[in-house]
Amino acid sequence: MAKIAVMGHGVVGSGVVEITLVNGEQLKKRSGETIEVKRILDLRDFPGLSYSNLFTKDFQDIVNDEEISVVCEMMGGVSPAYEFTKACLEKGKSVVTSNKELVAQKGAELLQIAKQNNVNYFFEASVGGGIPIIRPLHQCLAANKIEEITGILNGTTNFILSKMLDDNMPFEEALALAQQKGYAEKDPTADIEGDDACRKICILAALAYGNHIYPKDVHKEGISKLTLADVRYARSWDGEIKLIGRAAPVENGKVTIMVGPMLVPQDNMLSSVDGVFNAVTVKGNMVDKVTFVGRGAGKSPTASAVVADVVDAVKSHGTSISQTWIDNGESMVADYLDDVVAYYMRVKTADVSAAKAYVEQRLPEVEFLDYDGSAEDEIAFVTQPMVARESHTLEQDLEQNGIQPVSKLRILQ
Amino acid sequence: MAKIAVMGHGVVGSGVVEITLVNGEQLKKRSGETIEVKRILDLRDFPGLSYSNLFTKDFQDIVNDEEISVVCEMMGGVSPAYEFTKACLEKGKSVVTSNKELVAQKGAELLQIAKQNNVNYFFEASVGGGIPIIRPLHQCLAANKIEEITGILNGTTNFILSKMLDDNMPFEEALALAQQKGYAEKDPTADIEGDDACRKICILAALAYGNHIYPKDVHKEGISKLTLADVRYARSWDGEIKLIGRAAPVENGKVTIMVGPMLVPQDNMLSSVDGVFNAVTVKGNMVDKVTFVGRGAGKSPTASAVVADVVDAVKSHGTSISQTWIDNGESMVADYLDDVVAYYMRVKTADVSAAKAYVEQRLPEVEFLDYDGSAEDEIAFVTQPMVARESHTLEQDLEQNGIQPVSKLRILQ
Structure with missing residues (x-):
């Protein structure tokens, strides 16, 4: 007993x-x-x-x-x-x-x-x-070096994004529905601003990489600024927008780790995880990618x-079998501005053809997106990978040329 | 050491x-x-x-x-x-x-x-x-009654089916490609006739339900008779054809268990598992569905x-911690003909409109399928759920009315 x-x-x-x-x-x-x-x-x-x-x-x-x-x-x-x-x-x-x-x-x-x-x-x-993920991660860990962890770690935001995508429901309406269904709290900040997902990716990264990672050290972006236009451009590109937590080792024992809405290509398993479901993909050097999907919340x-x-x-009473990590006092979080990442951008402009010409000249390998009914005063495009820091320079350059950046999302490779 | x-x-x-x-x-x-x-x-x-x-x-x-x-x-x-x-x-x-x-x-x-x-x-x-599945199943098992296990358990057949669906490649050609890539053996029987998938679903079911299940007691169907027409009809229905192993408890302590190609609706996670990837969905009475996806084979x-x-x-040396099951000498396999299941059927006929009329009268709630370029002498349809045994009567009735059944696939609910 x-x-x-x-x-x-x-x-x-x-x-x-x-x-x-x-x-x-x-x-x-x-x-x-x-x-x-x-x-x-x-x-x-x-x-x-x-x-x-x-x-x-x-x-x-x-x-x-x-x-x-x-x-x-x-x-x-x-x-x-x-x-x-x-x-x-x-x-x-x-x-x-x-x-x-x-x-x-x-x-x-x-x-x-x-x-x-x-x-x-x-x-x-x-x-x-309810998804078994901590123990399977141990198991993957036993024989693998973990090269990347990516996950849809918050069911509320995934529900909102699914409603926006599948039912053309604006963000505020989808949020209200999530609250009505009891998925979102009255104060939904922790969900929609990424705090909840951030805590979870910190736990997974600590397990995988052995050192405590504090949520406050992690860059995060929420989904409250996303519009239906973004969601439709994403679809036109054969992708979905998901709030992704991601961690991966980089040089010098550091880990790049962040939370934010990302464009997920349709051939990535995470793109098909809808509604309140969560999913985590672990990439090991031997096992390649394994993905765990299920209900991420609920009684x-x-x-x-x-x-x-x-x-x-x-x-196991009387035996300590849990995986542990340490807190060595030093943050292993790499500067997220050093990440190399491709972007989706949506910009407003008074002169679409001039803006397109400027973007094409500034970003030679840019891919423009369009959908039926897109606004006439905006353009959207997908860039080649760049150092994240450079995306800020790009935004400044656009502004100086009368082009107003509205949305900027990372693309999950 | x-x-x-x-x-x-x-x-x-x-x-x-x-x-x-x-x-x-x-x-x-x-x-x-x-x-x-x-x-x-x-x-x-x-x-x-x-x-x-x-x-x-x-x-x-x-x-x-x-x-x-x-x-x-x-x-x-x-x-x-x-x-x-x-x-x-x-x-x-x-x-x-x-x-x-x-x-x-x-x-x-x-x-x-x-x-x-x-x-x-x-x-x-x-x-x-490489997918952690046995241990996560233990974990689900600890707090859940397992209501169903469904899985894509053979990478070779899934590769072949993906090639048929995405590249319109006929079965024989897709098989040859699988052999060329080293996914399929020279004698591919164990893969394409479902023996390999059958062994795996037997292992999972034994773990979940506690009694040994011999592959020879399990009904199985292979994929060698599938044609591009079936794959296109499936797509027209918003589904994919996958070789599925399935086990679920039924009455009297029995388990319904089988392997066969099934029509998987697109909102089922398994439908988006392509190529050599495997996936297993476990449905527990508390956790609902959890799905594990990854490379099912390879060095x-x-x-x-x-x-x-x-x-x-x-x-754990010196301690026996592995989950066990027994072989009590009695088969826990239920008669697969007692399953209640909806079907996809494709039939050939000299008189399409007469055949449609007969099918509509025989199966009041039937749903006909069509795709651009379908053969003029055949029709395809999806039935309501019926006892599997009745599907044989249905086939006989069709034949007696000059309608030749060509394909019959279960629909994964």
């Missing part, structure tokens, strides 16, 4: 409790033990549940209970989740979480504490919801990833 | 040796030990290699060497791979394999022997080449999966 605690009885936390009740036999078969929720921490009251008797408002009831061997931290945010997690690990309890904010901020430290206490800190659910998918971690924590 | 042996120095076996040489530092970091190939078993001579001194023609040099803790069986076929694997497990050595034929035939028995001897029998590379991808298993075998 393994006794566990759940801290935070919100959407995912309650899902975890439900799975232990519904799939209990399954869990016993897989972990070798009956898994029982002994305590649930929440400041709110939940009367009328079949398990209302398990609730406590006092963290001490969990951390000081020696019977509890695994704690699921489903609280979200950094504090007090951080202090509670640390205390549980130091008391020899494994901790399982879906809290990407905490892992992205304090992962290295908590993993070290887990190791020192011979327990585990698992966070499969923090990236990609049951995320809770199922948490419970799978619980099973692993129960099976 | 962990010493391993490789049995069979073919494409994958030599790849395994190479990875241990090229990514040695990586492997040490991941497994905690230096991994060294001590012996290689092959009846052929390989002079002039940097490691030619490691070869032996005598299996006893491996099985009786107490220093060797992990053996990679890369020989293929059932015998003598079976006898050698058994002997190694009984001597307390873990065995890692990419041999799907052996796992599909003798998996249950070898897993039991591994368990009894406190060692592991790992076979990640036997399904999906480096497959060898990298083998080496990842070696790392796991080294790390």
